[in-house]
Amino acid sequence: MARLRAKGFAARFAFFFFGETIGFGGVFSAARNVPMKRRCASSSLNFSSLGDLAMAKTPLAQRPEFTQLMGLFHGYWSSLDLTIDYAICQFLKVTHHQAHLITAGMTSGPKFRLLADLIGRSDHPKRDQLLGSLNGIRAIQKRDVFAHSYIESFSDSVNFLSRTTGGTYKATKHEFTQSSFEKHILEMVKVSMQFYDALGASRADLQTFAEAALSLNRKSKTSTGKPSTSKS
Template structure:
């Protein structure tokens, strides 16, 4: 592998990292929105969503938003649909990469059923455009669910306040009971 290959050049790896930064912020926003629509405290929301995969949370949020008459309903659902169906997050995270000096091809191998790999090929400009599209959808999602930067930081820090371990030892059983 040489540094002339697109997949290892700074301009591509920077965008690749940017994509995953956007994804992480979006996933946190999705968790926040689930808690908002279920009217849960931040800490309870983190407990609920920590073990859920993205698609399960997205399906839950979609159902919650559809049951609510939020004026942002269509904006939430439209941006979430782009994020969920067009981001290619799993492709980027789990594929093999083949690359030339001008293209990067992600080779996705299916985990179930017949072996039928799928290729997703990007030039640097097309990959940048893809990342920008997901960024715009993510910003629209954040805005539609009402997640400000201040609220984002507050919600994120709540994950560290969740304490599921008791702070004192339980009372020993009473042998005379």
């Protein structure tokens, strides 16, 4: 991913990723470049080299314009996961170590439900914005669909075939063209940035929180694991 050069609006979001990477602003920059790259690729077909024609017949799921969007989604989701865990920590008013112990075994659905309830009961000055963006993420994210489905691919579309993981069995087909898939991913990026902006966390906040997961691991290794005994 190219290093973020833009300033202003996009630069405000260069805080999500843990470590030395450029952050969510870089993801947003890459997302904005996808339509341009797709148009350039389409224009090149006017010159109809054998390589261009071969690429046009390649199933969409195997072409760069699709795989770039899939990578964008999973990169964004990793960033969002960190931010959601941090937000749970803040609204529960627990330590970083306690928050990691709480969230480490939780899947995204229970996390979202817990956080929505915590935000709704809070007096956060941007409570409505946080709830609105969080509910927007919950409504359209399709994370499990993109991560766990079978993919059926054609020259101009893909189908994600998902199956229920519990209860009555049901298989569902989620159909996307290149254009609709791109629109879906970019909408997810947009709503996620709105949540981050309303939360008001800094890169340093997220960095410290993420590092606490590692320090908790080291702390666990120093424990004797022996229960304390009462002398009474």
